Amino acid sequence: MSDFLKIQGLGKSFGALRAVHDMSFSVGKGEILGIAGPNGSGKSTLFNLITKIPFPADSGQIFLDGKRIDRLSNTALTKLGVIRTFQREALFGSLSCIDNILVAVEQTSGVRGREAERLADEASDIVGFPKNFHNMPAAALPVFYQKQLMITTAVAQNPRVLLLDEPASSLIDSEIDWVRDAIMTLNKRGITILLIEHILSLLTGVSDRLLVMEQGQKIALGDAAEVIRDPVVIEAFLGKPQ
Amino acid sequence: MELETLLYILVSGLVLGGLYALMAIGLSVVWTTIGVFNFAHGTFVALGAYIAWQVSSSLGGAPGFLLGAVIAPISLFIIGYALHYALIKPFERNPNIVLLSVITTLAAASIIESLIQLIWGPREKQIEAPVSGNLEVAGLSFSAQDILTFVVTLFILALLAWFLKRSGTGRAMRAAAQNREAAQLMGFNVTHLYALTIGIAAATAAIAGLFIGSIRFINPTFGVDPLMKSLIVVIFGGVAHFTSPILAAFIVGLIEAFSVYLFGLYWAPSILFGLMIIVLLIKPEGLFGFQRKTL
């Protein structure tokens, strides 16, 4: 596969803590890359660094389609189609669902008015987010639909590379199945996907390859079935065998 | 009381209420969005009135008033926008921001007041009203300037409501007001949105100043009363909804008009405060609720 998104030597420290250290990998066009790792291993931070939202990396380079993008502003990155979702529910509870989608599209990609509304409608259709929820306040929705709203919001920003941060956390099995289908649908539309997830069955089910992180570093990358049998990976998740 | 008298008091109460609403809405929008009480809001009203006076008196007549109505809010918008960076932004991460901003906005108020005194002097001024005479409606006659004031006030309030509810920038302001962390996380320019909020509040204050200045005399300390009235209205009505302080403003205006008629100008403030204390004893969150911070 060609290197559609290429990460080289990416790093970020918080004081003495190396949250992400010397991270390098490539993602092919149309690929789904799963990202696993224990809590605090730097997965979400990696997404922050790629999108510059909310902060950029200390070091390293990022290329999209052969062009260097790490010096661009976060709005320029959004316009290029590098879009993320957030692990915590980043929603505006008192705003209606449609306002939540519109405000993200307007503020991050600079599209306004009718065009923004068209993108919001189209994204709701693609994701399957019920349009009769559009005028309800986001806070009134059950968690499952709030997750759908977050994915819809991301899709409305026209992603070429979509970074999903634990889209299925705190969902029940049937809802996780929905997330799986949604990821496959988006991927079939040509969207390259990076997926952080703790639910291993979902992760191995959809991912072409799996990247495993520990303490800010890459400890394994490859075919999902092989990676989860790797002793180094098992140790990272379960601790050293006695 | 005759029906005719009752109608006149009602109309003067409504005109007054509209002006109070226009003054209070800026205070309330800043409070709900940024979470600070802007004690310079009254001097925004005063500065707006002086700038409008300067413009209108040099041109004269209705065209002068009209030009003042354009230049005063634009100037105050710019001043308000810039002041955000000086008064509030430096303290935005401080847990004591509410108290600190009381001090910085009070300081700004006293500086603006001194500047007004320095530039325009202590003598009282009045903005020339663009319309004069009376309008006859169903055998009753109303001051044309009062009617104009009322109509424009309602228009500005409706425009602001539309802007916040329907425009992209208004949507972003509501979003930043509701969940600042999420807005920042998603890469919104929250500082710009907050500065815009103060700018818009200052512009509405300027329009209030323009109209008050055309029915009353203005002097450098003229901002004190509008600030007082806005605070009363916001605390009295609460800020649960965009319209809460507006409704409260009309109630305050009507109470004032009736108590002036029934008990005289002298007693009106005491009666207003008395009623307010009773309301707050029964409903401490304000007439229409204070807690839910939304626009």
Ligand SMILES: Nc1ncnc2c1ncn2[C@@H]1O[C@H](COP(=O)(O)OP(=O)(O)OP(=O)(O)O)[C@@H](O)[C@H]1O
């Ligand atoms: N803004 C920040 N300031 C200081 N430390 C941070 C910041 N963001 C993350 N960290 C630290 O960096 C490390 C990596 O955090 P990160 O959120 O990327 O982990 P994660 O792999 O996403 O974990 P989880 O699975 O729990 O979501 C953690 O130790 C965290 O405490």
Ligand SMILES: [Mg+2]
């Ligand atoms: Mg995380």
